[in-house]
Amino acid sequence: MQYPAIKLWSDANCYSPYVMSVYVALREKGLPFTLQPVDLAQQQQLSDDYAAISLTRRVPTLALNNILLSESSAITEYLEECFPAPDYERLYPRDREKRARARELQAWLRSDFMPLRQQRPTEVLFADKKYSPLTEEGRQSAAKLIEGAQRLLSAGQQNLFGEWSIADTDLAIMLNRLALHGDALPENLAEYAWFQWQRASVQLWLRESVKKG
Numbered sequence: 569m570q571y572p573a574i575k576l577w578s579d580a581n582c583y584s585p586y587v588m589s590v591y592v593a594l595r596e597k598g599l600p601f602t603l604q605p606v607d608l609a610q611q612q613q614l615s616d617d618y619a620a621i622s623l624t625r626r627v628p629t630l631a632l633n634n635i636l637l638s639e640s641s642a643i644t645e646y647l648e649e650c651f652p653a654p655d656y657e658r659l660y661p662r663d664r665e666k667r668a669r670a671r672e673l674q675a676w677l678r679s680d681f682m683p684l685r686q687q688r689p690t691e692v693l694f695a696d697k698k699y700s701p702l703t704e705e706g707r708q709s710a711a712k713l714i715e716g717a718q719r720l721l722s723a724g725q726q727n728l729f730g731e732w733s734i735a736d737t738d739l740a741i742m743l744n745r746l747a748l749h750g751d752a753l754p755e756n757l758a759e760y761a762w763f764q765w766q767r768a769s770v771q772l773w774l775r776e777s778v779k780k781g
């Protein structure tokens with residue numbers, strides 16, 4: 569099969585949860601692509617060269633079909649439209665209401681939980697780093713996440729919507745900030761996050777981050 573050339577701009581260490589989401593989506597779809605590092609430590613994302621590529625001057629950015637697109641969930645939705653099921657793995661649930669729920673969760677995970685993200689950065693996930701105990705604010709943020717995840721996973725299922733979706737990877741990233749750090753997490757959520765982490769596409773990303781970190 570002939571594939572268009574796909575390029576994914578990533579942070580140089582591959583620690584970005586947003587790049588990870590797009591990377592997993594590309595792997596799930598079985599699409600060949602090249603990773604293009606952007607050195608955030610050197611503020612390369614603010615350079616004129618990168619501004620010409622990325623509207624937001626952030627990673628990820630994807631080049632595909634003559635479009636340069638930033639914002640991870642916009643990218644995964646575009647990939648889903650360009651490479652639909654049944655020929656390619658589905659990234660979003662087929663059911664419209666479940667699909668809306670998946671997008672709701674993606675938007676929530678990207679716009680909330682700032683104390684948790686700050687106190688449990690992705691170095692926890694990809695570099696085994698340990699940090700101080702959560703502050704009260706961090707604990708509140710974690711409690712909100714746990715409560716929401718429990719509502720979504722109340723039936724004790726391994727995937728949120730009956731079949732894997734990219735929202736599962738996104739939720740597991742957030743839950744694993746706690747689980748992999750050894751912070752308290754209900755057993756069913758720890759098991760869910762562990763299960764999601766075993767997915768081949770996720771394991772491939774972990775190898776990228778180990779190589780580059």
Ligand SMILES: N[C@@H](CCC(=O)N[C@@H](CS)C(=O)NCC(=O)O)C(=O)O
Pocket residue numbers: 579583584585586608613625626627628638639640641678
């Ligand atoms: N909402 C964006 C968030 C992207 C984002 O925050 N990327 C970070 C890396 S994790 C970045 O590029 N930071 C550099 C900067 O903002 O200057 C998405 O989902 O893609």
